[in-house]
Amino acid sequence: MYRAPVEDIAFTLKHVAGLQAAIDAGHLGDLTDDLVDAILNEAGRFASEEVAPLAQEGEKGTPLKDGVVTTPPGWAGLYRNWIDGGWNSLTGTPDYGGQGLPTMLSVATSEMWNSSSMAFSLCSLLTMGAVEAVEAHADETLKQIYLEKLISGEWTGTMNLTEPHAGSDLGVLKTRAEPVGDGSYRIFGQKIFITYGEHDFADNIIHLVLARLPDAPPGTRGISLFLVPKFLVNADGSLGARNDLICHSVEHKLGIHGSPTCTMIYGDGKFGDEPGALGWLIGEENRGLACMFTMMNNARLNVGIQGVAVAEAAYQKALEYANERTQGKAPGWQGEGMSPIIEHPDIQRDLLTMKSLAQASRAIAFSCAHAIDMADSAEGRGDADAAKFWRERANLLTPIAKAFSTDIGVDAASIGVQVHGGMGFIEETGAARLLRDSRIAPIYEGTNGIQAIDLVTRKLPQSGGEHVKGYIGELREITAEVGRKNNPDFGMTADKLDEALADLETATDWLLQALQDGRIQEALAGATPYQRLFGLTSGAVYLAKGALVETGDALENGRIALCRFCAENLLGETSALRNAVTQGAQSLIQARSALG
Template sequence: MYTSPVDDILFTLNHIAGLDGDASVDADIVEAVIWEAGRFCDATIAPAAARGDKEGSKLANGEVRSPTGWPEIYRAWAAAGWNGLAAPMEAGGQGLPHRLQIAAMEIWNGGSMAFALAPMLTAGAAEALAAHGSDALKARFLPKMVSGEWTGTMNLTEPHAGSDLGTLRTRAERRDDGTYRIFGQKIYITWGEHDFTDNIVHLVLARLADAPEGTRGISLFLVPKFIVNEDETLGARNDLFCHSIEEKLGIHASPTCTMIYGDGRFGEEPGAVGYLIGEENRGLACMFTMMNNARLAVGAQGVAMAEAATQGALAYARERRQGKAPGAATASPIIDHPDIARTLLTMKALTQGSRAITYLCAEAVDRAHEAEGDEKRHWQDRAALLTPIAKSFPTDVGVEVASLGIQVHGGMGFVEETGAARLLRDARIAPIYEGTNGIQAIDLVTRKLPLGDGAHVRGLIAELSAIAKAVTSVEGDKGAWGETAARLDKAIGELITATDWLQSELAAGRLAAALAGATAYQRLFGLVLSGVLLAKGAAVVVEDGRQPQRIALARFFAENLLGETAALADAILHGANSLEAARIALN
């Protein structure tokens, strides 16, 4: 059974993500929020995860029924105020740092990823509405979304238009009263229909008849399941419905819906009533507010899956006895065997490194929100640079660690009884949705490396170098750090070489060569960030007495996992030509 890792979360928030000593938030509030989130999750959400996976959500007559007890869990969760954690106070939220929101998201996902998807999307939809909606729209919809009384969704994908949104066909028609009518089909709409709340607020991308082609002609509309009257009561059913839900590999309790807009099933005339968010033909920019929020939250999903898998594998390895470990006279717990210990440490190190990256990105979001002028631009660029890494690396790690967790369990991991298989099934979607990790790599190399004419990424790498050098001064004569500093320095050097090469290829117009190494570069960057941030945390002396364990884990990462960076750098610099030549093998 998953137990919220409150101590590790608080340590990372305070000593990696900069909340320790941050005057903008009270330390006691931070601790109280995280402890209470863990208590709620461990008592309510986590125990329902297996049942939710087994029962799944069911569709009948256009209505979705979630697993037994889940609506009650959600309503209790919303009534406790969790949905408004980081939302603005003027909209009924608590105005707490985004770092706390991401930490809480990790906790909810650790309990049940399928459950946590509903509030994750609602938070993103509410942020997009708050940033781009009219005052009238915000007054009517935002408070109930912030409270969790209503949920929100994101409607982008169509059967023929996945990542290439410029080809979408859902259409919008203007009406004389200032509203629009929406017609079309959207697929893969997470929690697009459910029984948690009495209204669902869909954010839908659609195209006007006179719009420019491609992504420049996309508009964003707010389309509620039920029309909201002037007095804020619910009125008529809007002309939209869930046609079907997908049979999926994982996240079974989360309904992934095909949504139909404007076929005349509801309302006096065909067309779902929609309200424009932002400006006509500028909808994609508005939706990216939600997507960037969601990408970081998906990174937290990866951390959560890795954490849950690590906990399960550790518990099993301490109990399961097989064979005699070196030096043992009798059958040993498998954790005593060197290969199992190596596997478990790999899982733990990757998990904690991923958490550090995710929270560091959330800190940049907070700093950008608080700052002004040049400092604001700096933190906006930092958040932009870190977001593709914070989405991709933890989600890849979530799959990798969940798979290792099955391996530790052996045959028991391959059957459903232990829950190890569910974690891998659930984790596998995270590298795919909210922009595949390959798309994140393209974004990182082509859009984020050039920020500030390439100076911003070099500045971040310089900061990482400074942290690595500081580790040297901490080592003293103890020897506990081993070769950590040297390994970090080598890996950072490989990151610098790869960065310089990619920037030179882009400057020379050799886009294909740069993109051939994009995914390897993204992984390389994530590994370096993980290694440096683990070392940074290990150098902090706190009263919990766990510094020796943190140093040991940082050393293990540096000496066992950072070696991959050399191979990645080599592939980045020298892999493009062989990739192009090998295309013949695909014919």
């Protein structure tokens, strides 16, 4: 059973991602070390003791009958306890009952919820996205009606983007919104893949829906964002009539079986006096995509956290099995009978690979959250330069946090199945569930291919390429420190990190040049290998950053050993990735002919 790795999480937050320095510099208000520890410990307890034991119940699915979805046994009560613990309101604005805590704490706790059950935790991930969009773009009236209950989690939120023909490309969506004349709109259309579009956790569900106004220009410049509640809300805040929207079906999916993925129909006349679901505009007309991006950026980071979370959960599960299961005699085994399979070098490689990737991706995701917090803090104190710097840092790390983490989530979950041998293929073991659950994360909130395009075409060119170069320079500093340390336990770590950074630099320069030359197709051909090169290198350097922290105990030795394992066993891939970026495009384009 999952035990929240509170110590690892706290260490990475404070000493790798920069929470400690940010607290010390006063950038995070009156947040204290003690409060951080108290929050992490209590979240760890709740995740391990209350969420994890109900995770496997999620496999019972979410049956739909007459538009009503029943969530898995115990989950509605769990959700109630979870919001009563204040976990939904962590980052919400204090003006509406939120705790106003930094994003770093939100992602740290989010990792624990998602390790214990990705399917359960998804509900709040969507609600938090809705909170952000409403906080940032809705008018005061909407905020007054909806924000407090969304922040507390008493009501939940959804994101309605995708339609059958509009996935990655939202420009072609067809859902329409007709102005009623009183400031409200009537929404008509069908949305698919709506996570927690219908459920029994809460009394009301607040749908954020992208739709087109009658005279909207075509493409992405003609999309507006609407708030469409399941139940209309009376002036006194009580629930009124059922709005004209319904869950038409629930998908039969590979994983996250406890999370209802709904097809939602708006305005088919099932409820209300006249057809059309009543909705209210969020932000300006035709600026819906910009509003959506507010919530999508953080949602991308939160999906990245799911990758970290599933890697951690898979690692723990495999480790436990490898310590218990005996089979064969490992080389050098002195004990009685068969050795635990953890003594076999190949199993050690599996477990160390999982642990390295989990820790590296955690450090990336937490660093991204740190950048968001630093940007917010700089904006708050009116420091425009710092705000620009940190916003660019967050922008740069978001696709890495999303794509690298979710890719390694799948990898780690797959290795986890393998460590279990035949038992891994049996559903009751639970390792297979982690693999099934993990597989959605590289897809939703922008496929990892889309993230790579975003990284290369929008994030690298920030500040004319200077931001990414500065970032790589920071990583170089850490690597140099490993060299100066001259500790033999690091083995070849410094050299290996240097080589990887050189690969990253070469590939970055090549891409910036290709963009400048207008060789877009060539740049995009290498986008995915570049994204992995970036994630692997920065993740390994972050492991080194942690390994440099001197605590003088066994944990320090373990961090150094893991960092060295990662550098000497996993990082070598960077030269291949560099070549794929700088030399691979031509053959890729030529080989189009080899496809049907």
